[in-house]
Amino acid sequence: MSLTGKTLNEEEFFYGHKACAGCGGSLAVRIALKVLGERAVAVLPAGCMSAVAFNFPQLCFGNNAMISTFAGTASMLTGVEAGLRAQGINDFQAVGFAGDGGTADIGIQALSGAIDRNDNILYICYDNEAYMNTGIQKSSLTPFGAKTTTTPAGENIRGNLRPKKNMFEITAAHGIAYAATASIGFLNDFMNKVEKASKIKGTKYIHVIAPCPTGWGTATDETIDFAKEIVDCGLWYLAEYENDEFILNYKPTEFTDVETYLRKQSRFAQLTDEDIQVVRESRDKKWERIQKNYKVK
Amino acid sequence: MKPYLRDKVPTTLSEIPDHTAYEAGYLVTKNAGWRNIRPVINLEKCVGCLQCYLYCPDGVISKEENKVRLDYDFCKGCGICKKMCHFDAIQMEVEK
Numbered sequence: 440m441s442l443t444g445k446t447l448n449e450e451e452f453f454y455g456h457k458a459c460a461g462c463g464g465s466l467a468v469r470i471a472l473k474v475l476g477e478r479a480v481a482v483l484p485a486g487c488m489s490a491v492a493f494n495f496p497q498l499c500f501g502n503n504a505m506i507s508t509f510a511g512t513a514s515m516l517t518g519v520e521a522g523l524r525a526q527g528i529n530d531f532q533a534v535g536f537a538g539d540g541g542t543a544d545i546g547i548q549a550l551s552g553a554i555d556r557n558d559n560i561l562y563i564c565y566d567n568e569a570y571m572n573t574g575i576q577k578s579s580l581t582p583f584g585a586k587t588t589t590t591p592a593g594e595n596i597r598g599n600l601r602p603k604k605n606m607f608e609i610t611a612a613h614g615i616a617y618a619a620t621a622s623i624g625f626l627n628d629f630m631n632k633v634e635k636a637s638k639i640k641g642t643k644y645i646h647v648i649a650p651c652p653t654g655w656g657t658a659t660d661e662t663i664d665f666a667k668e669i670v671d672c673g674l675w676y677l678a679e680y681e682n683d684e685f686i687l688n689y690k691p692t693e694f695t696d697v698e699t700y701l702r703k704q705s706r707f708a709q710l711t712d713e714d715i716q717v718v719r720e721s722r723d724k725k726w727e728r729i730q731k732n733y734k735v736k
Numbered sequence: 737m738k739p740y741l742r743d744k745v746p747t748t749l750s751e752i753p754d755h756t757a758y759e760a761g762y763l764v765t766k767n768a769g770w771r772n773i774r775p776v777i778n779l780e781k782c783v784g785c786l787q788c789y790l791y792c793p794d795g796v797i798s799k800e801e802n803k804v805r806l807d808y809d810f811c812k813g814c815g816i817c818k819k820m821c822h823f824d825a826i827q828m829e830v831e832k
């Protein structure tokens with residue numbers, strides 16, 4: 440039976456945290472833990488989700504949880520899994536929650552190593568598209584055109600010049616046991632992917648888009664709307680990789696306009712019509728490749 | 737286990753652990769003071785669809801008797817629950 444609000448575990452495991460009002464990342468962590476339950480052992484590197492949860496004596500995880508080095512989410516997960524197994528404990532799920540910077544930049548080597556060893560861990564990247572905890576710096580998952588403190592908008596350059604790295608396909612290229620993309624705007628899809636991943640042996644990677652009102656320059660009550668719209672306008676997509684195959688879970692019948700999506704966020708306020716055309720074209724190119732290489736469900 | 741408010745705030749040196757592990761779910765402060773506006777649920781209109789419960793980033797809405805209740809100690813007033821309610825059962829009111 441697929442998970443819904445009605446069937447989901449009623450217990451809360453991530454509570455009383457100090458994330459900004461309307462934080463998408465905290466919703467991703469909360470929901471994933473409700474799916475995994477109290478036998479989840481969580482590892483969080485430096486980043487917003489550890490910063491808002493561990494402020495002694497305010498400790499906001501109800502399950503076992505700990506902070507890793509910024510680069511070491513996946514290696515600590517490996518250690519947690521091996522250590523518990525060595526003690527004869529088997530009814531647990533080692534799960535990591537790392538940001539986009541912690542995943543696609545500084546933590547990519549540890550993650551790649553864990554996938555290579557096929558360690559039995561679940562790695563969840565909550566992607567808010569910048570280094571938010573240190574005040575909005577560009578990561579390799581910051582999209583083209585976004586203004587951050589390290590990609591400011593000026594006369595000659597209007598925000599980030601580089602496209603968003605494709606972490607989902609990078610993990611898939613390792614031949615990982617299971618990888619998926621998700622969005623907190625589609626929680627039923629996300630919950631069921633977390634549950635599915637928890638039942639697969641080997642390394643699992645889930646990349647969930649989690650808007651950040653503080654870094655994106657959006658209202659606190661719009662977080663879910665943006666997490667939906669990014670999928671509806673085709674700048675993000677819901678997909679899975681398993682058994683050497685890419686599967687697209689959801690295809691909008693017609694894309695909404697990327698311009699509408701971009702213009703509502705202050706991080707994109709400086710973009711010209713030409714910049715927006717660049718975003719549109721790269722989206723269309725990406726979808727051409729998806730149509731060619733992904734099985735459409 | 738759901739983290740909950742404790743009476744005891746560790747303050748003296750002997751109460752603070754000399755290692756990095758401590759009891760899970762140990763809360764000593766509320767988040768209510770962050771709010772400028774507060775969601776108010778009209779239980780007459782609520783049909784118990786649970787969308788507000790599911791999408792609240794702070795997990796402060798829980799199921800109760802086929803409807804929902806809200807923990808104002810930890811609600812930050814983000815307004816997401818109101819947006820998720822398609823039955824007009826949640827209104828945001830200014831905090832006094």
Ligand SMILES: Cc1ncc(C[n+]2csc(CCOP(=O)(O)OP(=O)(O)O)c2C)c(N)n1
Pocket residue numbers: 464485486487488509510537538539540541542567569570571572573578
């Ligand atoms: C080795 C190391 N370098 C830098 C930092 C400082 N630092 C802490 S959190 C953070 C940003 C994390 O960004 P991301 O992984 O995207 O998570 P977010 O804060 O956006 O949730 C940085 C740079 C650190 N803690 N350790």
Ligand code: SF4
Pocket residue numbers: 457458459460461462463464465487491567571572650651652653654
């Ligand atoms: S800065 Fe963004 S990601 Fe960090 S706690 Fe605030 S809303 Fe969440």
Ligand code: SF4
Pocket residue numbers: 461775791792793794795796797806810811812813814815816817818
């Ligand atoms: S206002 Fe935000 S924090 Fe408060 S109950 Fe609604 S969704 Fe949850």
Ligand code: SF4
Pocket residue numbers: 777781782783784785786787788789803804820821822823824825826
């Ligand atoms: S979203 Fe509205 S109708 Fe549904 S449970 Fe919440 S208050 Fe009730």
Ligand SMILES: [Mg+2]
Pocket residue numbers: 538539540566567568569570571572
């Ligand atoms: Mg980030």
